[in-house]
Amino acid sequence: DTEVTQTPKHLVMGMTNKKSLKCEQHMGHRAMYWYKQKAKKPPELMFVYSYEKLSINESVPSRFSPECPNSSLLNLHLHALQPEDSALYLCASGRTGGLDYGYTFGSGTRLTVV
């Protein structure tokens, strides 16, 4: 299995809603990442997990709350989002030791905040 699977593919939520994005990989990667991508822009790093521990938080607002319950799963909990948070949210995974074989990205969740 060489894929990163993200669910749901599309999500529409109100500003008072609570929702979660899910990411799963079975490649044995111990580093997992959340990226945010606005239209016609490159992905921007949000969070990095290494061995299930949060190692990097790129000053992301607290309305985004990441969670890594095990080495295969990464969640992003959303609460009280703003319309400007509408974007494509991408999950990625990679190795943490030895030779780096690069990142593997999921297909993303298209989030619309209304």
Add this chain to the structure above:
Amino acid sequence: KQEVTQIPAALSVPEGENLVLNCSFTDSAIYNLQWFRQDPGKGLTSLLLIQSSQREQTSGRLNASLDKSSGRSTLYIAASQPGDSATYLCALRGGSSNTGKLIFGQGTTLQVKP
């Protein structure tokens, strides 16, 4: 601070042409460089990964080169096809290990006309 630049921002070519996409970076201390393809509204697909000790990588009609001393990488696409139409992103990992963050260029949007 490492900066990654991709030129041109957009490119339109007739089918069958050979073409070169450029990626330049300001700090030659990189760990590796990865080229991605992104179709509209989709995730990133890894095309080629070049380790810092390598000069080029090839996959099918694609060839990527890396010249750290001049701070440049190129992605060569041979005999372009309409299915190659997408945005191409280069991203590099700085530093001396695989714990560095991935830094993206702004991307080149390619259109191949039948």
